[in-house]
Amino acid sequence: MDSASRGGLEDIVVSTSDICFIDGREGRLVYRGYDVNDLVEHSSFEEVIFLLWHGGLPSKKELVAHTKALSSIANRRLPPGLVSLLKALPKKTTPMEVLRTGVSALSAYDPDAADNSKDATARKALRLTAQMPTLVAAWERIRRGKAPVAPNPKLSLAANFLYMMSGTKPTPLAVKTFDVALILHADHEFNASTFAARVTAATMSDLHSSIVSAIGALKGPLHGGANEQVMLMVQKIKSPANADAWIRKTLADHGRVMGFGHRVYRVEDPRAKHLRRLAEELGKQAGDTSAVQILDTVVRVVGEQKRIFPNVDLYSGAAYASMGIPTDQFTPIFAMSRVVGWAAHVMEQHANNRLIRPRAEYTGPTHATYVPIDRR
Numbered sequence: 001m002d003s004a005s006r007g008g009l010e011d012i013v014v015s016t017s018d019i020c021f022i023d024g025r026e027g028r029l030v031y032r033g034y035d036v037n038d039l040v041e042h043s044s045f046e047e048v049i050f051l052l053w054h055g056g057l058p059s060k061k062e063l064v065a066h067t068k069a070l071s072s073i074a075n076r077r078l079p080p081g082l083v084s085l086l087k088a089l090p091k092k093t094t095p096m097e098v099l100r101t102g103v104s105a106l107s108a109y110d111p112d113a114a115d116n117s118k119d120a121t122a123r124k125a126l127r128l129t130a131q132m133p134t135l136v137a138a139w140e141r142i143r144r145g146k147a148p149v150a151p152n153p154k155l156s157l158a159a160n161f162l163y164m165m166s167g168t169k170p171t172p173l174a175v176k177t178f179d180v181a182l183i184l185h186a187d188h189e190f191n192a193s194t195f196a197a198r199v200t201a202a203t204m205s206d207l208h209s210s211i212v213s214a215i216g217a218l219k220g221p222l223h224g225g226a227n228e229q230v231m232l233m234v235q236k237i238k239s240p241a242n243a244d245a246w247i248r249k250t251l252a253d254h255g256r257v258m259g260f261g262h263r264v265y266r267v268e269d270p271r272a273k274h275l276r277r278l279a280e281e282l283g284k285q286a287g288d289t290s291a292v293q294i295l296d297t298v299v300r301v302v303g304e305q306k307r308i309f310p311n312v313d314l315y316s317g318a319a320y321a322s323m324g325i326p327t328d329q330f331t332p333i334f335a336m337s338r339v340v341g342w343a344a345h346v347m348e349q350h351a352n353n354r355l356i357r358p359r360a361e362y363t364g365p366t367h368a369t370y371v372p373i374d375r376r
């Protein structure tokens with residue numbers, strides 16, 4: 001069976017794009033021409049946002065202005081009405097449900113909500129990227145019965161998010177790790193959530209609607225929801241000594257192992273090694289590397305038995321957990337970064353738009369005779 005007939009749009013090229021390139025055989029990920037490994041080493045999330053939205057690296061002056069806009073209180077703070085809405089939600093609402101609802105509600109407060117012009121969409125993208133960390137952190141505080149922490153305009157997006165979650169200044173290693181994680185998740189070509197955003201944008205719908213579509217697609221465990229599932233697996237395995245037997249049994253039972261496999265990569269996802277290294281460093285700092293040890297054993301056994309490799313979702317959770325971030329916040333954190341790529345794709349779609357409307361190969365009956373209800 002060829003890849004196309006297996007469904008899932010495998011290997012189907014939907015359109016051209018200048019934003020992101022993946023070489024699935026070589027394990028390369030490129031944003032606007034720049035290898036993600038170089039961006040991890042030399043860049044910052046703020047600079048990567050500029051790169052993805054504007055197509056090139058900023059000058060010093062441009063980066064200062066862009067960072068200032070992204071970190072301003074005016075752009076980061078939540079409208080008071082939105083905070084009231086969050087407080088009215090049941091405490092058991094999951095962070096991903098809150099994010100989906102909150103982003104949708106933010107459009108009601110956005111002065112450019114109905115304006116689909118290029119400039120208005122760029123302004124909305126900037127505001128939403130600045131607001132989403134405040135939204136995620138505010139819900140964490142509210143569900144724990146604490147007051148939300150106001151954003152600090154002097155801190156980078158990574159440092160400010162960690163600060164708003166805990167109310168205390170994060171360590172330099174935590175900030176560096178989080179910034180790298182944000183860079184690594186910022187875009188990934190026509191993945192399911194980005195495609196969902198583009199389909200919505202292609203009806204000439206607005207940015208907020210496109211991002212809500214994307215959040216819904218990201219939530220599923222086969223996509224962004226996998227990072228949460230990985231950590232639940234680590235919790236089930238409990239200790240490195242149990243990992244080998246646990247994973248062998250899971251594979252023998254034909255279980256799907258979260259954090260492994262990819263539609264495009266045939267080798268290890270190039271993002272996984274960075275997240276492993278950072279998770280290990282953070283684990284060492286916290287005096288507990290057991291999650292990384294468990295995952296290393298799982299990688300060895302799954303590699304030997306199935307020839308499938310880690311994806312971005314395998315080690316990210318171990319790093320976030322070392323920073324004290326709850327498991328159900330891992331996917332919202334993914335969205336806080338990917339909103340940048342989603343917005344870049346919405347802008348690209350709007351700039352050269354045609355409705356996305358594929359066909360199905362119909363396999364049902366074609367000439368059924370209608371029988372009135374009292375004769376069925």
Ligand code: ACO
Pocket residue numbers: 008191221222223224226255256257258259260261262263264306308311312313
């Ligand atoms: N665990 C066990 N077996 C797997 C896994 C896995 N994680 N991934 C693929 N396989 C096996 C399948 O059973 C299948 O074997 P078969 O041909 O013998 O039936 C083969 O590899 C191909 O798998 P498909 O499901 O057809 O691959 P597809 O491209 O449709 O799926 C996906 C890709 C959804 C990512 C899949 O690998 C998976 O379910 N992984 C686990 C969930 C996950 O980690 N998702 C995050 C992906 S990265 C991201 O979205 C951010």
